[in-house]
Amino acid sequence: MHDDGLQWGGRFATPPDPALLAFGSSLEEDLVLAPFDVRCSRAHVTALESGRIIATASAAALRAALAIVEAEIDDGTFAASARKTNAEDVHGAIDARVRELAPEAGESLHAGRSRNDQVATTLVLYARDRAERGAALSAGIARAALAQAREALRDEILLAATTHWQPAQPILLAFWLEAVAESFARAAARFDRVAADACAASPLGSGACSGSTLPLDRAAAAKELGFAAPTRNALDAIGERDLALDLLHALTRALGAASRPSEEIVLWCTPAFGYARLADAASTGSSLMPQKRNPDPFELVRAHAAAANGALAAALGTVSGIALSYHRDLQETKATVIRAVERGLGALDAFGRAFAYVHWNGAAMSARAGDGYTVATDLADALILRGVTARHAHTLVGNSVREAEREGRALQPSDLATLAKAAGLTLPLDAPLGARASVRAKRTVGSTSPEAVASAISELETVLEARERKVHA
Numbered sequence: 001m002h003d004d005g006l007q008w009g010g011r012f013a014t015p016p017d018p019a020l021l022a023f024g025s026s027l028e029e030d031l032v033l034a035p036f037d038v039r040c041s042r043a044h045v046t047a048l049e050s051g052r053i054i055a056t057a058s059a060a061a062l063r064a065a066l067a068i069v070e071a072e073i074d075d076g077t078f079a080a081s082a083r084k085t086n087a088e089d090v091h092g093a094i095d096a097r098v099r100e101l102a103p104e105a106g107e108s109l110h111a112g113r114s115r116n117d118q119v120a121t122t123l124v125l126y127a128r129d130r131a132e133r134g135a136a137l138s139a140g141i142a143r144a145a146l147a148q149a150r151e152a153l154r155d156e157i158l159l160a161a162t163t164h165w166q167p168a169q170p171i172l173l174a175f176w177l178e179a180v181a182e183s184f185a186r187a188a189a190r191f192d193r194v195a196a197d198a199c200a201a202s203p204l205g206s207g208a209c210s211g212s213t214l215p216l217d218r219a220a221a222a223k224e225l226g227f228a229a230p231t232r233n234a235l236d237a238i239g240e241r242d243l244a245l246d247l248l249h250a251l252t253r254a255l256g257a258a259s260r261p262s263e264e265i266v267l268w269c270t271p272a273f274g275y276a277r278l279a280d281a282a283s284t285g286s287s288l289m290p291q292k293r294n295p296d297p298f299e300l301v302r303a304h305a306a307a308a309n310g311a312l313a314a315a316l317g318t319v320s321g322i323a324l325s326y327h328r329d330l331q332e333t334k335a336t337v338i339r340a341v342e343r344g345l346g347a348l349d350a351f352g353r354a355f356a357y358v359h360w361n362g363a364a365m366s367a368r369a370g371d372g373y374t375v376a377t378d379l380a381d382a383l384i385l386r387g388v389t390a391r392h393a394h395t396l397v398g399n400s401v402r403e404a405e406r407e408g409r410a411l412q413p414s415d416l417a418t419l420a421k422a423a424g425l426t427l428p429l430d431a432p433l434g435a436r437a438s439v440r441a442k443r444t445v446g447s448t449s450p451e452a453v454a455s456a457i458s459e460l461e462t463v464l465e466a467r468e469r470k471v472h473a
Contacts, residue, residue, distance in 0.1 A: 030090035050217030128198035135191035158369035167372025170435035311340035382431035
């Protein structure tokens, strides 16, 4: 592959400073875009041929050359040879390789096309592909969490839910697992929206900033790439990065959905909790301490979530700081998005794999579900049902908890009698004093009662099945 560094030198007669050429190169980050650039270039050939700008024979030669490049990308030889050139980016490297394979026809490949609309289109194709990947990963994690939820529901494993990391109320482990599934179902839906939006309009044929005087068949090119239509405004099309930003935003939200349960799993795997154990296949040891079993995948997921948040802020800041049309700043946005997306999707995949290796200690969870007076709210609710105001009930139960704490005991039937008397009730107070009774007593839709959790699991499974049918329709 040959490239002299002056592919687009124009009026410049001297070669660029090698150090500055290297500084401006995005080839390494761009290599992941190579398959999408080939698709983009193939569609541009269609636009040229349909517009009768190049002959059928030239179009055939270009398609044949692009097919060879595509095969080289697949087998890895293209990346190796591209790195040996002075190409500024993967788009230039592919153009140079096509000119090498089809010298005469290759000189016409860039007719009516700017790297501005080429990069914009390639990045949208990349966003569509990676959004579909993110959606599949997120939906898969949601389904796995629901499968675990069904198993935990069957055993009716209890768990003390926390707020502020303090014991709050008893719930079912299945309730927690279904909550994890809900967040990943939403993540899949966000990725789906990005993928759908990435099918709307094709920037290809917008040129540098104003369109072209050549009769490019933009509609034919858009159709070949799976777009509904060409973009309406060339100036907007070549400088906006909405789909790339939307993809990165969807990824940050998906990684957030992974990071939050990761935090709990890391803590639950400690001996102090003993609620979970990570299998050897997902654990790491220590270089010094032989006994260690570290939940590294979940710790790394937390870090990747933070890194993605930073990348989104950087990308948003770059795009919002430039005028309309293309500016080279967008090259850094592209690199920021690609790095964050590739690493972030890897983190999502790792979370899903590690999550399958978590073994729940249902006995330990259930045994401590009532610790910390987690049934206190149920006692207050029982008073409210007997006509006591919420504020007064809160105070009365708080007094009972304080007395139990002072005596170092759990709440007991005598506390119900004391509460009834303090509230001026003539009949005994009926309220659950155990964690399991508390869970079973819940009445509202979306609660942690076994019936409500079973219903939520079934409903979300239906949602995910409908999504799957739509994706494969």
